[in-house]
Amino acid sequence: GSIAPEYLSEYILPALPISGGSHTDRFLRESLLLLRLRHPAIPALHDYFFEDGCWYLVIDYIAGPTLATYLRQHAPLPPLEALNYALQLCDVLDYLHRQTPPVIFRNLKPANSILTPGGRLMLIDFGIARYFKEEQVNDTIHFGSPGYASPEQYYGTGQTDVRSDLFSLGVILHEMISGQHPIERSQPLESVRQNNPALSPVLSALIMIATRADPRYRFQSAHAFLRALERTYAIEERRAYQQRVHIARAARPVDTGARPVVQLKEIPQHNDEKQVTGGLTRVKFAVDSTPALELPEPAACEVRQEVAPMKQYMMQLCIALALLLVLLGLAALLYFQT
Incomplete structure (x- = not known):
């Protein structure tokens, strides 16, 4: 197009x-x-x-492969890398949608983004971009790439608006995370956790919201989507750090006398996660691999139990002697004054 x-x-x-x-x-x-x-x-x-x-x-000449070429070689991408690219695309969409009137790109797909050697995405091919017309019901001509175009754009059920571009971005994020190329379909995209349960429910919920068939239930602006992506990036950054700590602990030599205890621990959902998902995921579970505390030997416990009363007795005796000395001093002072 x-x-x-x-x-x-x-x-x-x-x-x-x-x-x-x-x-x-x-x-x-x-x-x-x-x-x-x-x-x-x-x-x-x-x-x-x-x-x-x-x-x-x-x-301007833009060096580098298209994102489509990069994904064919490297997908699925790690969550942080995929979210980084999604943030870049959402930022430029936010800029386009804030124009007067808003500019609807209408053709967002990996083939229309060039990845520079510095890791920056450049948006190309504005051939079917158009200005949003407030009074118009449908697009004059229906364009769009199968799999990436929103239902209202591809099937002509309504005028494309900012939410149509956000749908395409959600599909691209799904492809980067899952490694699955989207195809024309009438059913919603499968959850990214279906093939990779290790992915966070927050990331899965973010993609699900962005790619809903009805535009009323998607993110309503690029700015809102951008804020959700930033929160999700922070959450994934924290999860990546926790995974690195867990791997480092597992790689340490373990003393036979202090075996690590692995147990499921219920963790309340973080406030950022609630803001991203709207409370879709109530509770998550994490693995606690903290080594068990070494209990003291029974003999040591008995010694400590014997020593504690003796220290208490000596302290009381010292206090009593100090009070006696004070009283004797006062008595002597009164005697000499009289």
């Missing part, structure tokens, strides 16, 4: 030949839109023009 070249360059690249119709209109609309946008994750458009029967774009 793109008019612009797939690989951007600082040099002049040919686009589609002039047709004098819808293709030219879409090309000019994309060019004028890019000229308005200024964001670190959006390549800058320097110029566009028509020459020798073709339209040309002059855009």
